[in-house]
Amino acid sequence: MSDLFEYRAGEMGREMGDTDHDDPLHGAEVELNMGPSHPATHGVLRLKVLADGEILRKIDPVIGYLHRGKEKTCESLGWRKFFVHTDRLDYLQPLLNNCGYAMALERLAGLEVPERAQIIRVLLMETSRIMSHLIAIGVSAMDLGAISMFFFTFDQREKAYDLLDAYTGHRMNNTYVRMGGMYADIEDGLLVSWDKYMTTFLTEVDQWEELLTGNRIWFERNRGIGKLTKEKALAWGLTGPNLRATGVPFDLRKDEPYCGYENYEFEVPIGEEGDAFDRYLMRIEEMRQSARIARQAITKLGQCKGGEFLADDRRYVLPRKHDVYNSMEELIHQFKIVTDMALPVGEAYAGVESSKGELGFYIASDGTAQPLRCHLRAPSLMNVQVIPELAEGKLLSDVVAVLGSLDFVMGEVDR
Amino acid sequence: MTVLLATILKVVVIFGALISAAGISTLAERRVSAWIQHRIGPNRVGPFGVLQPLADGIKFIFKEEFVPEGANRWLFILAPALSAAAALMSVAVIPFGGLITEIDGTPILMSIADLDIGALWVVAIGGLGIYGVILGGWASNSKYSLFGGLRATAQMISYELSMILCILAVVAMSDTLNLREIVNLQDSADSRCFGFLPGWNIFYQPLAFVLFVICTFAETNRHPFDFAECESELVGGFHTEYSSMKFALFFIGEYCAMIVMSCMTVTLFLGGFSVPYWSEAPFLIGLASFLLKVTFFMFLFLWVRWSLPRFRYDQLMNLGWKVFLPLALVNILLTGLAVSL
Numbered sequence: 001m002s003d004l005f006e007y008r009a010g011e012m013g014r015e016m017g018d019t020d021h022d023d024p025l026h027g028a029e030v031e032l033n034m035g036p037s038h039p040a041t042h043g044v045l046r047l048k049v050l051a052d053g054e055i056l057r058k059i060d061p062v063i064g065y066l067h068r069g070k071e072k073t074c075e076s077l078g079w080r081k082f083f084v085h086t087d088r089l090d091y092l093q094p095l096l097n098n099c100g101y102a103m104a105l106e107r108l109a110g111l112e113v114p115e116r117a118q119i120i121r122v123l124l125m126e127t128s129r130i131m132s133h134l135i136a137i138g139v140s141a142m143d144l145g146a147i148s149m150f151f152f153t154f155d156q157r158e159k160a161y162d163l164l165d166a167y168t169g170h171r172m173n174n175t176y177v178r179m180g181g182m183y184a185d186i187e188d189g190l191l192v193s194w195d196k197y198m199t200t201f202l203t204e205v206d207q208w209e210e211l212l213t214g215n216r217i218w219f220e221r222n223r224g225i226g227k228l229t230k231e232k233a234l235a236w237g238l239t240g241p242n243l244r245a246t247g248v249p250f251d252l253r254k255d256e257p258y259c260g261y262e263n264y265e266f267e268v269p270i271g272e273e274g275d276a277f278d279r280y281l282m283r284i285e286e287m288r289q290s291a292r293i294a295r296q297a298i299t300k301l302g303q304c305k306g307g308e309f310l311a312d313d314r315r316y317v318l319p320r321k322h323d324v325y326n327s328m329e330e331l332i333h334q335f336k337i338v339t340d341m342a343l344p345v346g347e348a349y350a351g352v353e354s355s356k357g358e359l360g361f362y363i364a365s366d367g368t369a370q371p372l373r374c375h376l377r378a379p380s381l382m383n384v385q386v387i388p389e390l391a392e393g394k395l396l397s398d399v400v401a402v403l404g405s406l407d408f409v410m411g412e413v414d415r
Numbered sequence: 416m417t418v419l420l421a422t423i424l425k426v427v428v429i430f431g432a433l434i435s436a437a438g439i440s441t442l443a444e445r446r447v448s449a450w451i452q453h454r455i456g457p458n459r460v461g462p463f464g465v466l467q468p469l470a471d472g473i474k475f476i477f478k479e480e481f482v483p484e485g486a487n488r489w490l491f492i493l494a495p496a497l498s499a500a501a502a503l504m505s506v507a508v509i510p511f512g513g514l515i516t517e518i519d520g521t522p523i524l525m526s527i528a529d530l531d532i533g534a535l536w537v538v539a540i541g542g543l544g545i546y547g548v549i550l551g552g553w554a555s556n557s558k559y560s561l562f563g564g565l566r567a568t569a570q571m572i573s574y575e576l577s578m579i580l581c582i583l584a585v586v587a588m589s590d591t592l593n594l595r596e597i598v599n600l601q602d603s604a605d606s607r608c609f610g611f612l613p614g615w616n617i618f619y620q621p622l623a624f625v626l627f628v629i630c631t632f633a634e635t636n637r638h639p640f641d642f643a644e645c646e647s648e649l650v651g652g653f654h655t656e657y658s659s660m661k662f663a664l665f666f667i668g669e670y671c672a673m674i675v676m677s678c679m680t681v682t683l684f685l686g687g688f689s690v691p692y693w694s695e696a697p698f699l700i701g702l703a704s705f706l707l708k709v710t711f712f713m714f715l716f717l718w719v720r721w722s723l724p725r726f727r728y729d730q731l732m733n734l735g736w737k738v739f740l741p742l743a744l745v746n747i748l749l750t751g752l753a754v755s756l
Contacts, residue, residue: 032558039647054562054728143647145638145725151452217639217724396562397727400648 029057036065040143040400043410045384047399054395059388063381066414074374079105079343080179082374087173089376090412092135093128093355095164098177100352103258104361105179108348109316116307117181118259123194123297124176125259125352126290130201131160132355133283133290140280140404141212144221152208156201163197166190178318180311186301195298198291205287213281222277226390226402229274236389237382240357241282242406246274252353263300264293276405283407286355316341340369347373356380356407376415380408417518426527433506437670438468440713447717471663478659483556486656490554495657495664498547502671505541508533509678510595512688512702525688525702526595533594534582537679538575541634544672545571548636548643551665552653563652566728567643570633573735574640578630580743581623584750585616585683598687602694613691617684622746624684626739628715631676633731635669638720642728677712681705 032051035041044065050058070089074082086101087094099121106113113121138153161171167186168174176183212218228238233246243250251268253261269285271278311317318337323330347364357379364373383406390406391399442457442464449456458464482491510533512525530536545567552564589597601614617624633640644652651657654665681687685708688701696704726734 030558039650051558053565141724145641145645145647146723148448148452148721151454155453211722212724215724217726220730221724221727395727395729396648397645 032056034399036062040403042139042403042408045403045408045410045413047387049399051396054397056391056394056396056399059392059399061384061387063384063410063413066410068415070415071374071376075371078369079341079371080338082371083177084173084175087175088411089378089415090132090354090356090359090380090409091172092132092409094172094174095124095168095176096128096132096352096354097359098175099125099259100350100354100359101361102177102179103352104348104350104363105316105343107350108343108346108363108365109179109313110344111180111311111313111316113181113259113311114308115260116185116301116304117309117311119297119300119304120182120186120309121177121259122261122264123186123294123301126294126297127160127163127194129290129355130287130294131157133287134160136355136404136407137208137280137283140276140401140407141218143400143404144218146212146218149208149212152204156204159197159201163190163194166193178310180313180317182309185309188302188305191298191301195295198295198298202288202291205284209284213284219277221397221401222280222405223275224273225276225394225398226279226405227273227275228386228390232389233274233386236386238357238386239379239382240354241279241286242357242383242386244269245271245278245282247272252351252358256351258350258352261293264296266293276401279405279407342367342369343371351377354379356383356409356412359412376412378412378415380410380412383408384413418521418523421518421523422527425523425525429506429511429527430503433503433671433674434667436674437667438472439465440670440673441471441666442467443713444717444720447714448721451718451721475660475663480661481656481658483656485556487554487556490550491656492661494547494551494554495661495668496547497550498544498668499664499671500668501540501542501544501547502668502675505537505544505675506671506678508536508594509675509682510598510687511678511705512698513696515698524595525698529595530593532592534586534592534597534683537594537675538579538582541672541675542571542575544668547665547668548653551657552643555653555656557656559649559651560653560655563643563645563649563655566645566649567636567653569728570636570640570642570731570735573732574630574633574739577626577735577739577743578634580740580747581620581627581630582683584620584623584743584746587747587750587754588616588619594682594687598682598689601686602689613686613689615684615686615691620684620746620750622742623750624680626743626746627684628680628712630739631673631680632716632719633735635672635676635716637669637673637716639723639725640731641720641725642731645725673713673716674709677709677716678705680712681708 035046036044046062048060049056086097134153138150141149168176319330343365345367351360360377362375366372446456460466507527510526548567552560688705690696
């Protein structure tokens with residue numbers, strides 16, 4: 001422990017770079033630590049930077065401060081119990097992660113999900129996307145000094161929390177998606193307020209655009225900052241708004257529709273410049289489109305009232321609580337599913353369009369109750385990887401703008 | 416003797432009022448920001464939270480006094496004192512009001528010192544405040560603090576020039592550096608703009624007014640020019656390593672500087688304590704008029720802070736050297752021509 005500390009301390013204390021320090025006009029390059037507890041690194045990202053005055057010559061992102069071994073946890077916990085842990089990956093959009101994992105399980109098991117459950121999932125996923133983008137926009141604005149924006153977006157997120165609270169009983173970490181459907185149906189009364197939220201929320205978005213999009217300072221701080229070409233973005237494996245900002249119209253919801261996304265009308269916004277400003281515009285427009293999808297989902301839910309919300313497959317789906325309490329066989333059945341539910345031999349991959357990009361779950365089964373392998377494709381990891389490419393040689397203030405515009409969540413990066 | 420007593424009384428009252436106003440400003444900052452951000456803000460200590468600054472002050476006094484390892488101890492302690500003292504001293508020449516009373520034929524005026532070089536005093540002493548920021552950033556032995564100090568240095572050089580040129584335009588028009596006389600000139604009936612507008616310099620020097628107000632934001636290190644502090648980039652900038660009353664002194668300094676700069680704007684451009692169309696206004700009315708105008712500019716400081724994003728450091732330098740300085744020079748040229756003709 002003491003060795004490690006001394007090594008670290010010495011490393012950080014190294015002030016003299018390779019520069020010639022007899023030259024009075026060019027001082028030494030200073031090694032600087034941004035993070036793991038720095039206001040602009042959003043969680044526990046640490047950037048080791050070599051600063052030449054305000055210009056950061058070299059940036060080395062260090063991850064791992066939030067590593068909890070999620071993939072290994074999945075392999076030891078079993079198929080069903082990992083749902084709770086998916087919430088903690090990208091903790092800004094727990095329900096979207098739930099859906100992604102459930103889809104991977106269902107693909108491996110060959111389980112059909114009832115229509116109503118699919119629609120509820122779409123509603124939840126789009127609401128999650130909005131909630132995550134709210135944070136992305138609010139936080140990136142706060143990093144550039146527009147602190148009030150953070151409160152405006154959080155105010156709206158709070159209202160979305162209320163909706164999730166009413167449906168799932170939790171504000172965060174909902175764990176409400178099950179293999180084969182949802183834990184419970186959604187009530188009609190709640191859908192009315194959900195629909196209302198999607199409308200009122202959009203008027204707020206218009207106001208934010210007045211505050212930021214047309215703002216000269218905001219424009220100057222973001223335009224041309226962290227510019228990425230199509231080829232570079234693809235080479236780095238970026239997905240989601242960061243890729244679309246460069247002009248690549250890649251969106252899993254359109255390209256490989258899941259959960260019946262092909263039945264919804266929406267557009268995929270794409271940018272031209274691929275800079276921080278475009279990434280901001282992408283998120284604003286995606287929130288509008290998400291609200292549009294969510295409202296269509298609400299209409300569809302009104303049309304299929306009373307439909308099944310959970311698949312009727314006794315191999316993978318828990319029996320109803322009423323039956324468990326009243327019948328010995330059902331109790332045993334529940335016990336068997338909870339303790340050693342096995343999935344068929346094989347492997348499956350399910351990717352969902354999360355707010356950060358393609359969130360993928362790859363699972364492999366050897367036919368037992370323990371997963372053979374569970375791998376997560378976390379879009380945030382790619383977003384972090386691209387930081388040196390975008391920010392090296394830029395001013396400290398620009399690096400902060402780049403960090404904010406890339407929108408990553410360390411819970412997902414470290415897993 | 417009584418004149419001396421009256422002067423001492425004025426010193427005590429004005430400094431006391433300024434420090435209290437700085438405290439109230441911190442509360443106002445929090446309440447206004449809460450109002451802008453759909454929150455409630457501190458409203459628990461006393462009616463409407465008015466005792467909150469007092470509670471904060473007590474809290475600061477009881478916090479641990481901390482000097483980081485490797486810091487230059489004396490400069491580290493001197494920096495916040497310098498910052499606060501400079502802001503407090505520059506208020507000495509601000510004319511808050513007109514004649515209070517006469518004692519033995521000596522007029523007692525509502526300002527601590529009626530200096531003939533008042534405008535110069537504010538610029539000179541107010542400019543010293545930046546040493547607090549620079550020294551604080553340098554003495555902390557922290558890289559983030561150093562960045563803050565460096566930024567403050569560059570920012571000051573680019574902005575004080577334009578600001579002084581704006582003051583110079585007013586001085587050229589008024590032919591005096593005495594702030595009270597500048598106010599009196601704006602008050603006189605024959606200085607009316609177009610014959611009906613009050614004779615405030617804002618109507619004669621609109622460009623200088625706009626530039627001056629923007630420069631006061633940079634001068635006081637306020638958002639959108641708060642690079643020295645810049646919490647999202649430099650953690651806390653020059654005051655990252657400060658705690659306890661040393662930290663509070665920086666804040667008193669910052670808010671006092673804001674108040675002094677608002678006072679300067681009002682004095683130079685908005686007729687100071689004069690009341691439009693009422694030259695014979697009683698002392699208290701004049702004082703109230705002054706405070707009202709100052710309150711507006713204080714609110715402007717808060718309003719801007721909670722609405723706009725922050726500039727980038729080099730954008731500010733560009734703005735200062737390439738836009739404001741040429742504009743201020745042109746303004747001086749035009750003023751000079753107008754005065755000499």
